[in-house]
Amino acid sequence: xxxxxxTAKLAVIIFSIAGAIMLMSxxxxxxxxxxxxxxxxxxxxxxxxxxxxxxxIGMGMAGSAAIGAxxxxxxxxxxxxxxxxxxEAVAIYGLxxxxxxxx
Numbered sequence: 001x002x003x004x005x006x007t008a009k010l011a012v013i014i015f016s017i018a019g020a021i022m023l024m025s026x027x028x029x030x031x032x033x034x035x036x037x038x039x040x041x042x043x044x045x046x047x048x049x050x051x052x053x054x055x056x057i058g059m060g061m062a063g064s065a066a067i068g069a070x071x072x073x074x075x076x077x078x079x080x081x082x083x084x085x086x087x088e089a090v091a092i093y094g095l096x097x098x099x100x101x102x103x
Contacts, residue, residue, distance in 0.1 A: 051094020
C-alpha cells in the first residue's frame, strides 16, 4: 500500500477543501455560471491529474521491478525499457485528452 489509512484520509480532506475553494473562486458553484464552457478547465485538469497519478503509481511499481530484473540479468534492459515507455504513454494520453477538451 502506498499510503497508510491516516495519511490517505488527511489527503482526501485536504484535496476536498482545496477543490471546493477552487470551485468557489472560479464561480462554478455560483448561482449564475459565467458561461457555457465553465467546466472545461476542470475536466482538463482532472484528465491530466488522474492520468498523471496513475502513471506515477505504475512507474513506481514497474520501475522498481525493472531495476531489480536488470540487476539480475542485464539482457532484460530492452524489455524493461519498453514497459516504462508504455506506462509513460498513459500520462501523454491524459495530456492529449486535456488538449482535446479545452479546444
